[in-house]
Amino acid sequence: MKKDDVAIVLCGEAGQGIQTVEHILVRLLRQTGFHVFATKEYMSRIRGGSNSTEIRLSSERIAAPVDRIDILCPFHQAALFHLRDRISKGTTVIGDRTNICLDCPEEVTDFIDVPFAEIAEAVGGKIFINIVAAGVILGILDIDMGMVSDFISRFFAKKDKEIVRKNVEAAKRGYQRGKKLLDSGKARFALKNPMARNEILLNGAEAVGLGALSGGCDFLSSYPMSPSTGVMVFLSQHMEDFGVIVEQAEDEISAINMALGASYAGARAMVTTSGGGFALMTEGVSLSGMIETPVVIHLAQRPGPATGLPTRTEQADLELALYAGHGEFPRAIFAPGSLEDAFILTRKAFYLADKYQIPVFVLTDQYLMDTFYNVPPFNLEDIHVEKQIVRTDKNYKRYVITEDGVSPRGIPGFGDGLVGVDSDEHDEESHITEDLHLRTQMVDKRLRKMNLLNSEIVPPGFIGNEDYEILLIGWGSTYHAIKEAVRRLDRNDLAFLHFKQVHPLHPQTINFIEKAKRTIIIENNATSQFGKMIKLHTAGVIEGCLLKYNGLPFSVEEIVKSLKKKLS
Amino acid sequence: MDPEIYDMGDIDIAWCPGCGNFSILSSLKLALAELEIPPENLVVVSGIGQAAKIPHYFKTHFFNGLHGRALPPATAIKVVNPELTVIAESGDGDMYGEGGNHFLHAIRRNPDITNIVHNNMVYGLTKGQASPTSQLGFRTPVQVRGVFLEPFNPLTLAIALGATFVARAFAGDVERTKDILKMAISHKGYALVDILQPCVSFNKVNTFKWFKDNTYYLENSYNPEDRNEALQISLQQDRLPLGVIFKLMKKKTFEENSGLYDKDKTPLVLRTADRKNVLAKLIRSKS
Numbered sequence: 001m002k003k004d005d006v007a008i009v010l011c012g013e014a015g016q017g018i019q020t021v022e023h024i025l026v027r028l029l030r031q032t033g034f035h036v037f038a039t040k041e042y043m044s045r046i047r048g049g050s051n052s053t054e055i056r057l058s059s060e061r062i063a064a065p066v067d068r069i070d071i072l073c074p075f076h077q078a079a080l081f082h083l084r085d086r087i088s089k090g091t092t093v094i095g096d097r098t099n100i101c102l103d104c105p106e107e108v109t110d111f112i113d114v115p116f117a118e119i120a121e122a123v124g125g126k127i128f129i130n131i132v133a134a135g136v137i138l139g140i141l142d143i144d145m146g147m148v149s150d151f152i153s154r155f156f157a158k159k160d161k162e163i164v165r166k167n168v169e170a171a172k173r174g175y176q177r178g179k180k181l182l183d184s185g186k187a188r189f190a191l192k193n194p195m196a197r198n199e200i201l202l203n204g205a206e207a208v209g210l211g212a213l214s215g216g217c218d219f220l221s222s223y224p225m226s227p228s229t230g231v232m233v234f235l236s237q238h239m240e241d242f243g244v245i246v247e248q249a250e251d252e253i254s255a256i257n258m259a260l261g262a263s264y265a266g267a268r269a270m271v272t273t274s275g276g277g278f279a280l281m282t283e284g285v286s287l288s289g290m291i292e293t294p295v296v297i298h299l300a301q302r303p304g305p306a307t308g309l310p311t312r313t314e315q316a317d318l319e320l321a322l323y324a325g326h327g328e329f330p331r332a333i334f335a336p337g338s339l340e341d342a343f344i345l346t347r348k349a350f351y352l353a354d355k356y357q358i359p360v361f362v363l364t365d366q367y368l369m370d371t372f373y374n375v376p377p378f379n380l381e382d383i384h385v386e387k388q389i390v391r392t393d394k395n396y397k398r399y400v401i402t403e404d405g406v407s408p409r410g411i412p413g414f415g416d417g418l419v420g421v422d423s424d425e426h427d428e429e430s431h432i433t434e435d436l437h438l439r440t441q442m443v444d445k446r447l448r449k450m451n452l453l454n455s456e457i458v459p460p461g462f463i464g465n466e467d468y469e470i471l472l473i474g475w476g477s478t479y480h481a482i483k484e485a486v487r488r489l490d491r492n493d494l495a496f497l498h499f500k501q502v503h504p505l506h507p508q509t510i511n512f513i514e515k516a517k518r519t520i521i522i523e524n525n526a527t528s529q530f531g532k533m534i535k536l537h538t539a540g541v542i543e544g545c546l547l548k549y550n551g552l553p554f555s556v557e558e559i560v561k562s563l564k565k566k567l568s
Numbered sequence: 569m570d571p572e573i574y575d576m577g578d579i580d581i582a583w584c585p586g587c588g589n590f591s592i593l594s595s596l597k598l599a600l601a602e603l604e605i606p607p608e609n610l611v612v613v614s615g616i617g618q619a620a621k622i623p624h625y626f627k628t629h630f631f632n633g634l635h636g637r638a639l640p641p642a643t644a645i646k647v648v649n650p651e652l653t654v655i656a657e658s659g660d661g662d663m664y665g666e667g668g669n670h671f672l673h674a675i676r677r678n679p680d681i682t683n684i685v686h687n688n689m690v691y692g693l694t695k696g697q698a699s700p701t702s703q704l705g706f707r708t709p710v711q712v713r714g715v716f717l718e719p720f721n722p723l724t725l726a727i728a729l730g731a732t733f734v735a736r737a738f739a740g741d742v743e744r745t746k747d748i749l750k751m752a753i754s755h756k757g758y759a760l761v762d763i764l765q766p767c768v769s770f771n772k773v774n775t776f777k778w779f780k781d782n783t784y785y786l787e788n789s790y791n792p793e794d795r796n797e798a799l800q801i802s803l804q805q806d807r808l809p810l811g812v813i814f815k816l817m818k819k820k821t822f823e824e825n826s827g828l829y830d831k832d833k834t835p836l837v838l839r840t841a842d843r844k845n846v847l848a849k850l851i852r853s854k855s
Binding site (some may be wrong): 076197198202206210212213216221238241242248250251254257259260261262265266267269291377378380383384385398411412413414419420421422423432 | 627630651670823835837
């Protein structure tokens with residue numbers, strides 16, 4: 001077992017309180033200064049099923065999921081079967097024999113029986129089972145008990161005093177059990193001194209939300225849809241402090257048309273949605289292109305087609321985002337690889353959308369949305385937002401034809417001019433036209449904005465030896481898993497190129513590919529959508545691909561294993 | 569104010585000669601002028617169709633968006649800048665058909681906007697198919713057996729959903745339509761004005777004469793604040809009532825409910841608050 005990197009998995013039915021345990025463990029461990037990473041996979045149901053949460057902690061920075069399980073805490077029998085592929089000799093299962101019967105899968109070799117239910121009953125009822133379990137894990141990890149009781153008290157502070165006391169008691173009794181296991185040598189972990197104090201802990205939804213707030217977002221209209229709803233909830237929670245309007249629209253069509261109305265009137269508007277909801281928004285993407293009104297579209301991907309797997313992850317909506325909307329007009333697509341990216345690129349999306357009066361996408365996925373880890377606090381030095389809005393005069397024309405294609409954007413009620421926008425082809429004053437000569441000029445004007453857009457593409461990130469022979473390409477949320485896999489493979493002929501802007505494609509892309517003897521692309525989809533895009537836009541040849549589309553993100557081990565096979 | 573302030577001069581208008589849209593435009597200009605709303609304070613949001621071309625034919629800010637989608641942008645424009653007078657205007661197919669869901673929920677949201685619907689009971693721009701308000705038995709090249717879908721009743725629906733101002737006008741009466749529009753625009757909250765209008769090209773049944781013969785104005789004694797009576801009146805099919813059918817005061821608007829203007833009346837889009845400190849505090853709270 002790797003000593004300085006512990007992977008804990010909690011698994012049970014929806015409704016058994018796993019989320020509470022996850023919440024307590026992740027934040028408490030964070031406060032002790034360990035690097036913490038947590039991700040979850042869950043079923044699209046409110047009760048029952050088998051959901052699991054993986055929590056990794058280490059004294060070194062970690063930000064990727066692993067298959068390995070060091071400590072498994074099953075809350076029901078089915079958990080062991082749900083996770084049997086990931087259980088190995090190194091897995092210590094800590095469970096209650098009263099609900100985990102002897103009929104374990106053969107993979108389980110180390111089972112420690114802890115009577116969670118009995119302990120919980122002694123404290124006051126089965127409802128405390130999850131807190132007892134949290135206590136056991138914290139005991140095994142040798143976390144200071146004072147910190148544990150403080151945290152639990154604060155966590156339940158809004159509840160009745162007696163409930164707080166019982167929860168603290170449940171945690172304490174669990175903790176004593178865990179400590180006993182540690183002392184008896186049954187469970188051994190040697191985490192080094194924690195180093196990551198003063199960092200923040202958040203998930204992808206919060207990082208996108210913070211990026212939006214820092215980018216000046218003051219209007220969000222959306223329709224709830226997993227896994228994109230977290231951003232809407234986050235902005236709602238902070239709408240009063242920041243002066244943001246968050247409106248739950250009647251459908252996604254309304255959501256994007258509202259956002260465009262708000263944006264036309266001068267707001268910095270955003271929508272957050274997922275595949276099926278975004279499909280309904282596509283008319284609005286086209287409208288944004290035609291009326292040259294900025295909008296930021298956060299598209300959190302989940303597996304399709306149609307309803308697909310609502311609570312799982314995939315990277316299969318890249319082509320949808322790229323081609324959504326009828327007609328031809330410029331757009332940009334960001335694909336954050338990390339929480340820092342999610343913050344910076346969402347802010348940048350607002351800047352680009354405003355500057356070029358176009359739709360800009362932030363393409364994430366369920367994995368990134370639901371994944372927590374610690375990062376240094378975001379830098380707020382350059383967050384000043386400059387609105388690209390002009391005061392109009394009497395002779396103002398909304399679509400004046402300019403050399404760079406960008407017409408100064410006025411808004412109603414700011415200046416003496418009139419501001420019209422029109423979804424029909426229009427003249428400079430925005431009135432309907434069927435002057436076909438003007439039509440060509442207007443199309444050219446809109447497309448000329450591409451030249452400016454192309455001048456500020458975020459370059460791909462490069463990791464590895466400059467003299468590589470094998471180049472791995474990834475985009476979006478697979479960043480940390482591929483990065484850790486590359487580190488574990490430890491080959492000096494291997495490099496990794498990660499794209500966080502996938503459209504327009506950076507002009508250096510071809511140079512990276514031509515330099516490699518072999519290029520392998522890694523994507524969470526079935527048809528290598530980004531690989532196809534690269535082939536379409538460059539002359540680059542991609543020799544191999546590693547694709548996954550079962551609804552789960554890549555683990556570090558499976559990338560390592562697949563690459564070893566490919567490269568042997 | 570002189571209604572000429574809205575005139576565009578010599579422009580090409582795409583409406584058919586004799587179309588009811590011309591008189592609706594006249595009524596609207598008169599209403600706006602009498603209410604002294606200058607073009608710089610007015611935003612007209614429209615969808616697609618012949619009626620939806622109206623903001624191209626007089627001076628105003630405008631958002632001529634997509635088919636059926638006038639209400640969502642209109643709602644958003646009003647909430648981010650409540651100082652603007654916002655009108656959402658389109659035809660019956662646009663508002664009640666393609667935009668039906670937005671119609672329902674805009675009423676529930678109660679933004680302080682005026683929703684004007686040119687209702688000629690037919691699709692004009694697509695050349696004569698049935699609209700949601702086409703009457704039973706109305707034959708078209710598509711509805712060859714005659715319309716058998718129950719006609720959409722926007723008035724009853726609006727009252728049932730809690731609309732705070734519901735009126736019906738007739739395009740043939742410029743003066744009284746102007747009066748109704750003035751009341752609607754002045755009303756605080758969502759206001760629906762369904763304007764009956766002949767389509768000279770594609771509706772040979774519901775003609776100018778037909779509307780004359782089949783409508784009547786509500787009497788002065790009618791109390792539009794009685795919701796039950798208003799529902800009954802709105803259901804009348806034999807002769808269609810004209811005038812303010814229902815109105816309700818004292819309902820909070822969407823803008824008021826947003827909470828955004830509780831302390832600061834400055835329109836959201838004109839605010840210049842620096843977020844750095846509050847953002848730094850929020851980020852620190854994540855540690």
